Each structure stands twice: as C-alpha cells, then as structure tokens.
Amino acid sequence: xxxxxxWCGRSEGxxxxxxxxxxxxxxxxxxxxxxxxxxxxxxxxLNTVDASRRLVTEADLHRPGLALAGFxxxxxxxxxxxxxxxxxxxxxxxxxxxxxxxxxxxIQFDVPCLILTHGNELEPELLAMATERGIxxxxxxxPSTRFMYLLRDFLDDQFAPQQTVHGTLVDVYGVGLLLIxxxxxxxxxxxxxxxERGHRLVADDVVVVTRKxxxxxxxxxxxxxxxxxxxxxxxxxxIRSMFGIRAIRFQKRIEVVVELELFDPxxxxxxxxLDGNTISILDVPIPHVKLPIVPGxxxxxxxxxxxxxxxLEHYGYKPAEExxxxxxxxxxxxxxxxxxxxxxxxxxxxHDFE
Amino acid sequence: MHGLEDEPYxxxxxxxxxxxxxxxxxxxxxxxxxxxxxxxxxxxSKFKSDITLxxxxxxxxxxxxxxxxxxxxxPGCRLTLQIEGPDEEEAAQTLGALFASGFGEE
Numbered sequence: 001x002x003x004x005x006x007w008c009g010r011s012e013g014x015x016x017x018x019x020x021x022x023x024x025x026x027x028x029x030x031x032x033x034x035x036x037x038x039x040x041x042x043x044x045x046l047n048t049v050d051a052s053r054r055l056v057t058e059a060d061l062h063r064p065g066l067a068l069a070g071f072x073x074x075x076x077x078x079x080x081x082x083x084x085x086x087x088x089x090x091x092x093x094x095x096x097x098x099x100x101x102x103x104x105x106x107i108q109f110d111v112p113c114l115i116l117t118h119g120n121e122l123e124p125e126l127l128a129m130a131t132e133r134g135i136x137x138x139x140x141x142x143p144s145t146r147f148m149y150l151l152r153d154f155l156d157d158q159f160a161p162q163q164t165v166h167g168t169l170v171d172v173y174g175v176g177l178l179l180i181x182x183x184x185x186x187x188x189x190x191x192x193x194x195x196e197r198g199h200r201l202v203a204d205d206v207v208v209v210t211r212k213x214x215x216x217x218x219x220x221x222x223x224x225x226x227x228x229x230x231x232x233x234x235x236x237x238x239i240r241s242m243f244g245i246r247a248i249r250f251q252k253r254i255e256v257v258v259e260l261e262l263f264d265p266x267x268x269x270x271x272x273x274l275d276g277n278t279i280s281i282l283d284v285p286i287p288h289v290k291l292p293i294v295p296g297x298x299x300x301x302x303x304x305x306x307x308x309x310x311x312l313e314h315y316g317y318k319p320a321e322e323x324x325x326x327x328x329x330x331x332x333x334x335x336x337x338x339x340x341x342x343x344x345x346x347x348x349x350x351h352d353f354e
Numbered sequence: 355m356h357g358l359e360d361e362p363y364x365x366x367x368x369x370x371x372x373x374x375x376x377x378x379x380x381x382x383x384x385x386x387x388x389x390x391x392x393x394x395x396x397x398x399s400k401f402k403s404d405i406t407l408x409x410x411x412x413x414x415x416x417x418x419x420x421x422x423x424x425x426x427x428x429p430g431c432r433l434t435l436q437i438e439g440p441d442e443e444e445a446a447q448t449l450g451a452l453f454a455s456g457f458g459e460e
Contacts, residue, residue: 021411166415183399183417205420206412222424230420 020163020282025055028113028136031080031154039150043115043140047127051136056080056112059155061148063087068102077109080151084144088120100125107133115151117144161282162210169202169219169252170194172307176252178207178219178286179303181260185293188229190260192239193300195247201239202252204229209254211282220251256287256310258303263292273309273320374442376435376449382456386427390457395419397452403439405449416449 029051035041045051062079065087091099103126106114114130116122116139122130130137140147167180168187172194179187188204195201203221212218221227227240227248240248257279261267269292270277279288289306291299312319333339380386386394398405398416405416407425414421416435427433433453437445 018406018413019408019411162411164413166413166418166421182404183415205418206414206424224426225420225424228420230418236419 018163018165020161022161023158025057026158027052028054028056031056031151031158032113032138034154035151039154041140041142041147041150043138046116046122046137046139047131049131049134049136051113054112054134054136056155059152059159061152061155063144064106065090067106070102070105072105072109075106075109077106077111079112080155081106081111081114082117082144082148083114083120083122084117085120088116088122091123091126096125099123100129103129107135111135113138115140115147117142117147157210157212160210160212162208163282165207165209165219165281166205167207168204169207169221169254170303171200171202171249171252172303173199173311175307175310176202176219176255177303177307178254178257179260180257184232185260185262186299187260188231190299190303192229192231192237194303195239195243197300197304198246199304200247200249201227201229202249203227204239209281211284212253215284217254217281217284217286218251219254254281254286256289256306257281258306259288259290260293260299261290263294267292272324372438372442374435374437374446376437376446377432378435378450378453379432380427380429381453382459383429384459385429385431386422386425388423390459391419391422393457394449394452395422397448398445401437401439401441401445401448403437403442403445405445406436408434408436 032043032045032051035043058076058079060076060079061082062076063082063084063086064075064077067075067077068087068090091102094102107130113136114122116137119139119141121139122137127137142150165178165180166183167178168191169176169178170191171177179190181187191201191204202219203225204227206222206225207219208222210218210220227238229237229239231237259279267290269290277288277290278285280286287310291302293299309319382390384390395417406413407416407422408414409425409427409431412425413436414424416422425433435446435449437449439445
C-alpha cells in the first residue's frame with residue numbers, strides 16, 4: 001500500500017517536481033515475516049488468525065499499561081501493542097474477572113496485533129478472547145526494550161518518505177556520488193568509466209531515494225532494473241554479469257550530488273570550494289558540486305577527486321580552508337616585515353641538480 | 355510493496371506554473387514492453403522539454419529507456435505525463451497521440 005504525498009519532503013533544482021511517496025500501511029503478516037527472516041528475531045504466533053488482513057499504519061509502538069488499567073482515553077490503539085513484563089505481571093496480579101475486564105479494555109479496539117516480549121505467556125482464556133476478536137498474538141524471547149528498538153527501526157524504514165531521482169548512483173572509494181544532469185549528458189558513461197576503474201555501481205537512471213533518518217539518504221535501484229544500464233549507441237548492458245560482483249552494490253548512502261551540465265560562461269562555478277553549496281532532497285541538504293563539461297575534461301577522474309576530497313573533509317582536513325590560512329598568514333607577515341617579491345618553495349637548491 | 359489502495363496524488367499544485375500535465379492510458383494488449391518503450395523514448399527525446407512519466411508515485415524520465423521500462427506499465431494502467439519546456443504543447447500532442455494509438459499495436 002502506497003501513499004503518494006506532495007508535501008512531505010521538498011526537493012529543489014534538478015530533482016524538483018518529483019512526487020514523494022511512502023507506504024501508508026503494511027500487513028501484520030509481512031511485518032512478522034520480515035522480523036523473522038531479515039532481522040532474525042525469533043517470533044512465533046500464539047493463535048491462528050488471518051494476519052495478512054490486519055494492517056500496521058504507524059511506525060510508533062505502544063505499551064498499553066494505562067489502557068489495561070482502564071484509562072482508554074488517548075489510547076493509541078492503532079499502533080502495534082507490546083506486552084512486556086509490566087503488563088503481563090499486572091494481568092497476573094488481578095483476579096480472573098478483573099483480568100478479563102482489563103484485557104477487554106485493550107482488545108475492544110481494533111489493535112493491529114499484540115506482541116508478548118521477554119518470553120511472557122498469555123492466559124489461554126485471554127488468548128481465546130483475542131482470537132475471537134481476530135487479533136493476532138505473537139511471542140518473542142527478546143526483552144521489551146531491545147525488541148522495540150528492532151521493530152521500531154524496521155517500521156521507520158517501511159514508512160520512510162521516498163522519491164525517485166533521475167540520476168546514477170556510484171560508490172567511489174566508499175563515498176556515495178549521485179550523478180545528475182539532463183538526458184544524454186553522459187551520466188551512464190561516467191558511471192561505466194568509474195566501474196572500469198574499480199568503483200561500484202548502485203543504480204543507473206532510476207535511483208530510489210529513502211530518507212532513513214533526518215540527515216541520512218539511502219539510494220538503491222529498483223527490483224526490476226537492478227544493475228542494467230543503457231549506453232546510447234550500444235543498448236542495454238548488465239553491469240553485474242559483465243564486471244562481476246565487485247562492480248556493484250545494492251544500497252549506498254548518498255553523500256555528494258554531482259551535477260553534470262554543459263559549460264555555461266555565465267554560470268557561477270565555485271573556484272575556491274569555500275562556498276559549501278548544498279541541494280535539498282527530501283528536506284535533507286546534501287553537498288552539491290556543479291561540474292561543467294568541457295572538451296578535454298576527464299569527468300571520471302574529477303569524480304574520484306570529489307570523493308577523495310569529501311573523505312579529507314570528512315576526516316577534518318579542508319584544503320580550501322588550509323590554503324586560506326596560509327594566505328592570510330603570509331599577508332600578515334608581509335605587512336609586518338615589509339618583505340617583497342614572491343618566494344620560491346625551496347630557498348636553496350643545494351648541489352642536487354635533479 | 356503491496357497493492358495500491360489510495361488514489362495517487364501527484365502534488366500537481368507544487369509544479370511549475372507553465373507545466374503541461376497529461377493523463378494517458380496504456381492501450382495495447384502487451385503493455386509498455388520493450389518495443390513501445392523504445393518508441394516512446396525515441397519520440398520524447400525529439401523534444402527539448404523535460405518530460406516525466408509518473409505511476410504510483412514513481413517518477414521517471416521519459417527520455418530514458420531504463421526509466422520507462424522500470425514502470426513495467428501493464429495494459430489498461432493510467433500514467434501521468436509532466437511536460438515542461440519550450441515545446442511542451444507539441445510534445446503533449448505527439449505523446450498523447452502515441453499513447454492513444456496503442457503504439458501501433460493491438
């Protein structure tokens with residue numbers, strides 16, 4: 001189930017006018033299957049009801065302690081309900097009549113499912129009540145806080161805003177470079193060149209971008225296309241079978257956006273690298289490099305340099321800043337000492353005429 | 355991803371003021387397979403305008419064959435075309451007619 005949104009997450013520039021979308025619901029059965037198979041959380045059903053028709057619509061979880069105690073105002077029943085030690089101990093502590101009533105307080109609502117954590121048990125009588133209401137009940141041995149962390153992360157991922165971007169995503173020295181630019185400018189050709197030099201292709205042409213957290217964008221290809229690529233004049237190529245497993249990967253954080261464009265003498269290209277331009281995708285600002293294409297320019301090598309420069313900056317070294325410091329120091333020295341002329345980098349060449 | 359329930363909303367209000375928006379239907383029985391996709395891309399590439407195809411929230415560049423094939427558009431499905439640029443009127447007309455003709459297939 002997919003909901004298409006226009007408001008959630010804005011993008012600008014070359015990625016504008018693209019709708020953002022996110023799932024509006026996932027079936028409980030899908031959630032449990034993924035928990036078991038992908039996250040390897042041992043979880044088992046305690047009753048047999050059709051969990052494929054019950055839907056999870058929110059990433060948030062709820063522990064229904066107060067609802068069990070009778071306070072059902074503001075009860076967020078539409079969330080996945082977690083019954084941990086506290087809830088189960090509370091039910092045990094009540095006499096049978098009060099226990100049924102407390103449990104009914106929760107299951108009178110159409111809760112998506114109940115999950116017992118820490119290997120807790122549910123009285124057969126209560127389990128029967130849940131089955132009667134068509135509510136699936138599961139049990140896991142994982143303690144509540146740990147389990148909630150794992151489930152929350154999975155649900156956050158499932159309900160994350162997404163957008164498609166027309167571009168090519170390549171992992172260059174471990175840095176995710178998203179190449180964008182108009183059709184036919186040579187994004188795929190640059191990617192092919194990068195792959196030839198040992199870098200890894202994530203997706204060509206259609207990159208699905210997911211906002212994994214407030215500052216993290218993850219890009220991947222689509223299930224259908226994977227690592228197929230079109231090179232004009234050649235047709236469709238399969239990078240995975242041509243270059244092997246080392247040439248591809250399935251997901252990569254997007255760290256720098258490289259926009260290829262035809263050289264425009266009137267455009268303002270950065271000359272020092274001190275401007276720190278960014279582009280916003282799904283409301284996440286990403287460093288943005290505009291790269292004019294001119295004859296004789298090796299875009300592939302420049303992409304490698306962009307990646308290396310990003311790594312230097314990431315580890316705290318900013319070459320443009322460093323150069324600025326040296327320049328300011330020299331200007332100050334000159335003003336102080338009244339020195340003239342431009343100095344050679346080696347003052348005396350000794351007797352080494354190499 | 356699971357079956358679609360909600361009517362998709364493409365955030366048309368957000369688009370540029372001059373953009374052309376066109377609803378089209380895939381009419382030929384085989385859907386948007388390789389041949390019609392290639393024909394669509396070839397036709398779209400003749401225009402200067404930016405042409406985007408939308409389906410289920412997925413937006414792809416209509417000038418890219420991989421992009422168009424990503425949609426795996428089945429017969430009878432409806433797509434939205436967003437066209438923006440100097441020749442958008444002409445592009446809308448030509449592409450609209452191409453879809454209407456079922457790409458010359460049954």
